[in-house]
Amino acid sequence: MDKRAAFRSWWLPSLFALPQIILILLFFYWPAVAVLRWAFTLEPPFGGAAEFVGFANFKEVFADPLYWNSVGVSLAFALCGTLATIFIGLVLALAVDRQLPGSAPFRFLYILPYAIAGPAAGMAFRFILSPERGLMASVNAAFPDFWNPAKYGSHALILVIVVFAWKWAGYTFIFLLAGLQSVPRSLIEAAAMDGCGPIRRAVDIQIPLLAPTLFFLLVIMMTEGFVGADTYGIVARTTDGGPNHGTDVMVYRIVEEAFRGLNYSGASAQSLVLIGLIMIFTFIQFRFIERQVHYK
Amino acid sequence: MADIAIRAVRKSYGKNPTLHGIDLAFASGEFVVILGPSGCGKSTLLRMIAGLEEITSGEIAINGKVVNRLEPRERGCAMVFQNYALYPHMTVAGNIGYALKVAGVPKAERLRRIEETAKIVGLSDYLDRKPAALSGGQRQRVAMARAIIREPNVFLFDEPLSNLDAKLRVTMRAEIRKLHQRLSATSIFVTHDQVEAMTLADKLVVMNKGVVEQVGQPLDIYHRPASIFVASFIGSPAMNLFDAAVDVDNACLTFGGTKMVIDRALAVRLGARHITVGIRPEQCVVAPEGVSIKVDFIEELGSGRVIHSELNGHPFAATVDEHTRARPGDRVTLELPLAHLHLFDQETGRRIEIDLAPRAARNSASQQTLQAV
Numbered sequence: 001m002d003k004r005a006a007f008r009s010w011w012l013p014s015l016f017a018l019p020q021i022i023l024i025l026l027f028f029y030w031p032a033v034a035v036l037r038w039a040f041t042l043e044p045p046f047g048g049a050a051e052f053v054g055f056a057n058f059k060e061v062f063a064d065p066l067y068w069n070s071v072g073v074s075l076a077f078a079l080c081g082t083l084a085t086i087f088i089g090l091v092l093a094l095a096v097d098r099q100l101p102g103s104a105p106f107r108f109l110y111i112l113p114y115a116i117a118g119p120a121a122g123m124a125f126r127f128i129l130s131p132e133r134g135l136m137a138s139v140n141a142a143f144p145d146f147w148n149p150a151k152y153g154s155h156a157l158i159l160v161i162v163v164f165a166w167k168w169a170g171y172t173f174i175f176l177l178a179g180l181q182s183v184p185r186s187l188i189e190a191a192a193m194d195g196c197g198p199i200r201r202a203v204d205i206q207i208p209l210l211a212p213t214l215f216f217l218l219v220i221m222m223t224e225g226f227v228g229a230d231t232y233g234i235v236a237r238t239t240d241g242g243p244n245h246g247t248d249v250m251v252y253r254i255v256e257e258a259f260r261g262l263n264y265s266g267a268s269a270q271s272l273v274l275i276g277l278i279m280i281f282t283f284i285q286f287r288f289i290e291r292q293v294h295y296k
Numbered sequence: 297m298a299d300i301a302i303r304a305v306r307k308s309y310g311k312n313p314t315l316h317g318i319d320l321a322f323a324s325g326e327f328v329v330i331l332g333p334s335g336c337g338k339s340t341l342l343r344m345i346a347g348l349e350e351i352t353s354g355e356i357a358i359n360g361k362v363v364n365r366l367e368p369r370e371r372g373c374a375m376v377f378q379n380y381a382l383y384p385h386m387t388v389a390g391n392i393g394y395a396l397k398v399a400g401v402p403k404a405e406r407l408r409r410i411e412e413t414a415k416i417v418g419l420s421d422y423l424d425r426k427p428a429a430l431s432g433g434q435r436q437r438v439a440m441a442r443a444i445i446r447e448p449n450v451f452l453f454d455e456p457l458s459n460l461d462a463k464l465r466v467t468m469r470a471e472i473r474k475l476h477q478r479l480s481a482t483s484i485f486v487t488h489d490q491v492e493a494m495t496l497a498d499k500l501v502v503m504n505k506g507v508v509e510q511v512g513q514p515l516d517i518y519h520r521p522a523s524i525f526v527a528s529f530i531g532s533p534a535m536n537l538f539d540a541a542v543d544v545d546n547a548c549l550t551f552g553g554t555k556m557v558i559d560r561a562l563a564v565r566l567g568a569r570h571i572t573v574g575i576r577p578e579q580c581v582v583a584p585e586g587v588s589i590k591v592d593f594i595e596e597l598g599s600g601r602v603i604h605s606e607l608n609g610h611p612f613a614a615t616v617d618e619h620t621r622a623r624p625g626d627r628v629t630l631e632l633p634l635a636h637l638h639l640f641d642q643e644t645g646r647r648i649e650i651d652l653a654p655r656a657a658r659n660s661a662s663q664q665t666l667q668a669v
Binding site (some may be wrong): 184186187189190191192193194195196197200204205208209 | 346347348367368369373374375377378379381382383384385394395398399442446
């Protein structure tokens with residue numbers, strides 16, 4: 001069936017499309033082209049003629065040990081954050097999917113954190129997990145420095161991952177619950193008749209059938225962890241990339257260099273590297289992990 | 297092998313009662329078919345026996361042991377689901393052997409039993425396939441094999457044949473019957489198809505609207521339906537039911553301008569009232585005298601034909617042999633033998649246990665008892 005709407009003139013459809021086209025040009029293609037240009041030129045911080053420098057920006061970026069530190073931090077953040085969000089979302093979804101009496105309000109409550117902006121959640125957790133006044137303060141009183149994200153990079157990284165997981169678990173929860181609800185109830189009943197308890201059913205029946213959803217979330221959450229707006233917002237409001245670059249994820253570093261350091265060229269080069277990295281990761285995921293996924 | 301007792305079992309969803317007190321007892325090794333229209337609660341009852349549905353009140357005992365609080369896995373039942381419920385990500389062998397895997401049976405023994413079971417249902421060549429690569433009948437077999445391998449005390453079948461095409465359904469029906477003879481485990485089979493029910497059952501339970509209408513052997517139920525519902529539900533084409541008045545003074549039943557003479561003593565016992573009279577289409581006989589009906593249309597069955605008509609405002613069907621020629625619009629005279637009439641109380645819908653043609657008279661039923669007015 002041909003459902004195309006027929007327009008007699010060319011200008012009317014163009015007019016309809018124009019707002020969208022302007023938005024895309026203005027906020028997507030123009031910046032993208034600018035980044036591409038800046039990455040290969042030396043862009044003066046306060047305007048003026050740019051000078052073409054070839055790959056010099058990239059050489060400088062790769063020569064910087066702090067850059068490689070931020071790549072490592074980003075990898076750790078994205079991997080741990082992704083696994084934590086998916087695991088928590090999965091456990092919550094499995095629990096809610098059992099539809100035990102009184103479980104309905106939880107379906108709503110578990111989604112709620114997703115509605116909160118990352119930076120706000122970050123601020124809240126700075127207080128909740130503050131070493132002097134927060135939940136861990138009593139532990140710190142007994143074991144000094146058991147938890148101190150202001151002092152140890154590893155603790156700070158755990159802190160931002162916790163915030164990320166807290167916020168995004170609600171998101172994976174929605175998808176996983178929807179996935180679980182599309183698993184025919186009779187399969188679960190058949191497994192119950194075959195002698196499975198709830199955990200065995202989850203591992204043997206539900207999770208394998210959720211594979212497409214899990215794979216989708218893996219790709220989405222990895223991308224979110226690397227370049228998501230929340231990743232920047234959480235780090236900026238919670239740890240400021242510190243202590244000692246311990247939470248200096250790639251997006252944070254890029255924004256800091258560009259808008260505080262006014263090093264547009266270096267930041268642009270880093271952006272291109274980050275995009276390349278995400279493409280490689282997504283390729284690996286599709287190439288090696290998707291093969292294990294059965295869609296039907 | 298296990299006997300099953302169902303005592304005063306009720307089920308309600310919230311405030312809606314779906315089962316209103318079911319009492320049934322099944323002997324060990326019996327093949328029980330629960331028959332009823334959709335929504336009558338038959339599947340709910342089966343799922344309560346399986347442990348998939350909570351029992352609101354009453355109790356169910358398997359082998360003398362009350363199972364109300366037991367998990368499905370502790371009840372020793374195996375179930376074949378309507379949509380087969382095969383695990384799509386496992387091979388046929390994986391599906392069949394899953395219960396053993398869960399039970400921790402060692403791999404070698406498991407494989408041996410999978411092979412054995414697959415042979416019983418004729419799936420030996422398909423063990424490595426996924427369910428998606430099987431036909432409907434093969435999936436059905438996998439579902440049965442999955443139940444068989446557990447050597448259960450009780451087999452539960454939840455409308456297992458309703459997704460198959462007509463021909464395959466007949467074949468699978470025969471296979472299920474053979475399987476039962478071989479394993480002789482107590483089997484409970486839920487269906488809405490009365491042909492399936494008649495052919496499979498040792499004991500037939502007819503349910504309607506959450507109550508048991510009648511329990512008995514299929515033929516008994518066919519010959520002596522306990523209520524108007526059972527009479528209309530069992531038999532194909534369905535039993536003709538029409539309204540008749542008992543005339544005690546003249547000792548006859550009157551309906552649609554016809555008088556049917558009955559024994560005076562029986563007429564007195566019935567009393568002057570309106571009753572519902574039933575007769576099966578296959579028991580109507582074309583005769584020189586009797587009830588005259590106008591043919592509306594004819595269904596050809598090959599071995600015979602069904603004349604559809606109307607009597608006293610109710611649809612009326614009669615099965616006649618292939619030599620009876622009739623066209624739409626023709627009039628046909630049918631004899632309705634007294635011995636084959638079923639009488640029902642109009643208020644309760646229950647059968648009136650009066651035999652219009654006592655046994656002695658039955659052989660001479662050809663004696664004319666009908667007269668056209």
